[in-house]
Amino acid sequence: MDDEQGFACRRCIERIDGQLRALAGPEGLYARLSAQLAPGAGNGGPAVSGSRTAPVPLRLEVLSLMTAGGPVLGPLETWVRDWEGYGRADMCEAGTLQQRVDHAVRTLRFNLAWAAASHEAIDEFGREIHLMWRACERQITGERPARTVPVACPCGTVLRVTLDTAGARCGGCGEQYGHSELMELPLAERRIAA
Incomplete structure (x- = not known):
């Protein structure tokens, strides 16, 4: 079998498919997020607050991943809508x-071969799937964020990036940077508070 499938190689398609599969279902990463909602969940330590006010009863970063417009369901359904425009979903x-x-994962997996062969944004799709998979995986394993x-x-605008940042738009001049361009930007000088 040829390694290239149009716009994506076979290994990339397999990686995307595996990450989509890992997100869905009753034992998937998305379902397992609910067990991480309580403060102190997932890291093995007690819930500790360093403030004088009562802690938020839920971990907001986990709750954000679980919302309709959050960084998991929102992008998944955006891709389904995009593929719907091609008559594929x-x-x-x-x-x-x-x-x-x-539903979104089933739809996207069902049409993955078509997207790899025909959709010019398959790389962007793959990056977004990887980022949402990685964000869920971090919450489940208790790994610290990047x-x-x-x-x-x-x-002159300072952009805050991680090694996982796929791309960013500068709020100052509007320049759009891909991952490799972001990694080539110089470190911003630290300013000492007066």
């Missing part, structure tokens, strides 16, 4: 959030 916003994730590093756009 049917959008379904009925049911629970888990059911919607499962460290942000300030880099300087030539216009």
